[in-house]
Amino acid sequence: GKQEMYDKLRDAIVNQDINGAGPLVQEALDAGLTPFEIINDGLSVGMKIIGDKFEAAEVYLPQIMMSAKAMKAAMEILDPILAEDETSESVGTCIKFVQEGDIHDIGHRLVATMLGANGFTVIDMGVDVPNDKVIEEVAAHKGEKLMLSGSALMTTSMLGQKDVMRLLEEEGLRDSVKVMFGGAPVTDSWIKEIGADATAENAAEAANVALELM
Ligand code: HCB
Structure with missing residues (x-):
């Protein structure tokens, strides 16, 4: 179900899966998750966890940078989709x-x-x-x-x-x-x-x- 997919997205960030994050986002989109769900309930949760681990000195800068790269790879798939969705009239x-x-x-x-x-x-x-x-x-x-x-x-x-x-x-x-x-x-x-x-x-x-x- 959805939660399982959220967990996978979260883990891709936590486990610094730079190569896997993009394909996983595509899988989530194919399964019907919205970009918002993918970001808010999956990827961001992972980034929060890695931030907390860093503060607790459980991970160090190189890992953080790889999580950041995984996040970037994921957003490269989502950004163009979200840009397409933009309403024509600016608020x-x-x-x-x-x-x-x-x-x-x-x-x-x-x-x-x-x-x-x-x-x-x-x-x-x-x-x-x-x-x-x-x-x-x-x-x-x-x-x-x-x-x-x-x-x-x-x-x-x-x-x-x-x-x-x-x-x-x-x-x-x-x-x-x-x-x-x-x-x-x-x-x-x-x-x-x-x-x-x-x-x-x-x-x-x-x-x-x-x-x-x-
Ligand atoms: Co960095 N770093 N870091 N870091 N880093 C922090 C921020 C510390 C708190 C970690 C710590 O030591 N406890 C700390 C700052 C301490 C302090 O001032 N109190 C720190 C430090 C000190 C440093 C360096 C000096 C290196 C070092 O640790 N010795 C160095 C500074 C470089 C510089 O800026 N001059 C540095 C470098 C790095 C990287 C490069 C390794 C990496 C950044 C990669 C990148 O951004 N491209 C990094 C990261 C990732 C972090 C932590 C672990 C996570 C930050 C993050 O991305 N969070 C962070 C620890 C932490 O914050 N817990 C640590 C996830 C995002 C999604 O959350 O809070 O940024 P967010 O944004 C939210 C939210 O705040 C809100 O919505 C966002 C989305 O949900 N929001 C807004 C944000 N902006 C908004 C604007 C609005 O109008 C409204 C809402």
């Missing part, structure tokens, strides 16, 4: 970036994929993006239905989110854009403290929150 523009100093992009990509699949026009600025570039991009899209989604996976890079909020205020752009920050260290109280609009636990929730904010 808004979302500028998506990872904070300066931070190269963690797995969660960032998942959120970008989900936002795209839910009708957003996503501008993917990638990783390690300086704040002045982010502000420039917001300014360039002022007047559009606009959302900014930033990710930070480290407590150090997360601090940059506070500066983004300050710069938006200084440049008179705060009212032109909704701001959603995420990443493992980001909490509700941090969002409140820096004056952003929202956070989300995972990519599926991020899409729902973003739609509500628009």
